[in-house]
Amino acid sequence: MKWDGSLSEQSLKWLTEDFNIRCFNSGLTHLALILPEDKYTMARMNADIYTEESKSKSTDKIITQYFTDEEPAKAWLSDALSGQ
Numbered sequence: 833m834k835w836d837g838s839l840s841e842q843s844l845k846w847l848t849e850d851f852n853i854r855c856f857n858s859g860l861t862h863l864a865l866i867l868p869e870d871k872y873t874m875a876r877m878n879a880d881i882y883t884e885e886s887k888s889k890s891t892d893k894i895i896t897q898y899f900t901d902e903e904p905a906k907a908w909l910s911d912a913l914s915g916q
Contacts, residue, residue, distance in 0.1 A: 839878035848885045856894060862912045863896045864905035 856861070867875040883896050895912070899905040 843879075844885060845880060847882055852894065860894055862909055863894050864899055864909050865896060866899050866902055866905050869900045889900065 867879060871884055879896075879898055897905075897908055899908070
């Protein structure tokens with residue numbers, strides 16, 4: 833089954849209240865999200881909701897950037913992490 837780009841309320845809650853905390857506690861500082869081009873509008877809308885929900889949680893200090901291709905995502909992460 834292909835992902836349609838939507839994000840359930842339950843998934844959003846898990847991402848912001850569980851996943852983010854575990855990622856931050858493990859040392860994650862940057863997150864590159866690769867969104868599918870064929871569902872980009874819906875995926876970006878949900879990614880924006882995820883980002884805003886994450887910002888509202890006091891534990892979120894993870895810098896997030898969106899991409900449609902893997903190579904630019906890797907380049908961004910490499911540049912971001914080389915400056916730390």
